[in-house]
Amino acid sequence: MSRVTIKEIARRCGVSQGAVSYALNNQPGVSEATRARVLRVAAELEWVPNRAARQLSAARSETFGLVLARTAQTLIEEPYFMGFVGGVEAVLAEHSYALALQVVADLDEELATYRKWAAERRVDGVLVVDLRVGDPRIPVLRKLGLPAVLVGDPALADGMPCVWTDSTAAMNAALDHVASLGHRVIARVAGPPEFGDVWIRDQAFDVAVRRLGLSAVTHHTDYSASRGAGATRDALAGAARPTAIVYDNDLMAVAGLAVVQALGLRVPADVTLVAWDDSTLCRITHPTLTALSHNVVGYGAEVTRRLLDLLTGAPAQSHLYSTPLLIIRDSSGPPPRCRGRVGSAPARRRVSERSG
Structure with missing residues (x-):
């Protein structure tokens, strides 16, 4: 026809x-x-409408770009980006836009991709993830004149439009929770220290540890399951074994749970575990995992809407999307020395979702 x-x-x-x-x-x-x-x-x-004709008349590609400088294995394993990209695609479909998704090895390749896209007018704008402190991509994007919305805190965006979640408030909620249960020796299994969101969490973690009088150590990883498991093993092998561990993503938390159980320890009787992001993984483990929950699909959708708005002349600004909500599940409990002395519903708990 x-x-x-x-x-x-x-x-x-x-x-x-x-x-x-x-x-x-x-x-x-x-x-x-x-x-x-x-x-x-x-x-x-x-x-x-004839898509090719519309592109020529509007001088637009009707395509947004997203570059991920992560290993393919991490992207396959980690639920976060599947949800985020799903949110992006849902909004683009409503506007007959496409997504150019490029997986690269490092920042140099990412910068080269932006230069190529800008020179060929391949994309109308880009979504930028994994912000760094003093991010080298920001001046390049400005020089190229490539519209962009950054996924991260305004402290990292250098005045460029951004969408962010409040990691500081979320970290405070996590540490208030474990402290209220009676935990005093805490470990954190974190993401790469060069990532801006990890840097912000590092600072929030250190401030909260001092405020609550806790003993704590942070183990930085690459967000992968294997490194999360190794960091958990290292933390539990230390002289002062932690009774609570906070993870920067749910993939590492699930890997950490397997390590704890393989060592013959019980969750939460011996160790309380708290995850970040709260994908389905946190709800299908045994025990289920306490998590800092936020709508990752909605996050991707909101970032995309902001980039569409930018193309229609909206002012560049930062937008707080959400503060992750602490969901209490079966992996939370008092440390062995406090068992039986701490109430079952501490005042600082945000939401309770225990099973059984």
């Missing part, structure tokens, strides 16, 4: 092709009666 053209719609309506173009693009130049007739005939003929 051949494609229905503007010429055919014009013939059926008895008007010029220019009038049809004005009507279909909601531009002035035709009467409301003519516009209504054109739209009715276009719908009857199941007309759809």
Whole structure:
């Protein structure tokens, strides 16, 4: 079946092709009666716009870009980016946009990708993840004139538009929770220290540890299951074994749970575990995992909407999307020395979701 053209719609309506173009693009130049007739005939003929022609006339690619400088194995394992990209795609589909997704080895390759996309006008804008402190991508994107929305805290964005979640408040909620249960020796299994969100969590963790009078240590990893398991093993082998461990993502928390159980320890009787992100993984483990929960799909969708707004002339600004909510599950409990002396519902708990 051949494609229905503007010429055919014009013939059926008895008007010029220019009038049809004005009507279909909601531009002035035709009467409301003519516009209504054109739209009715276009719908009857199941007309759809020619994507190539629209791109040429608008000088746009109708494509957004997303570059991920992560190993393919980490992307396969980690639920976060599957949810985030799902949110991006949901919004793009509503606007007939496409997503150019590029997986690269490092920042140099990521910068080269932006330069290539800008030179070839491959994308209309980019979503930028994994912000760094003093991020070298920001000046390059400015020089290229490539519209961008950064996924991260305004402290990392250098005035560029960004969408962020409040990691400081979330970290405080996690440590208030474990401290209220009676834990005093804490470990944190964190992401890469060069990532800006990890840097912000590092600072929040250190401040909260001092405020609560805790003994704590942070083990930095690459967010992978294997490194999360290794860091958990190292933490539990130390002289002062922690009775609570906070993880920077749920993949490492699930890997850590397996290590704890393999060592013959019980969760939460011997060790309390708290995860970040709260994907389905946290709800299907045994025991289920306490987690800092936020809507990752919604996060990806909001970032995409902000980039679309930017293309229509909206001012560049930062936007707080959410503060992760602490969901209490079966992996939380008092340390052995406090068992039986701590109430079952400490005041600082945000939400309780225990099973059974």
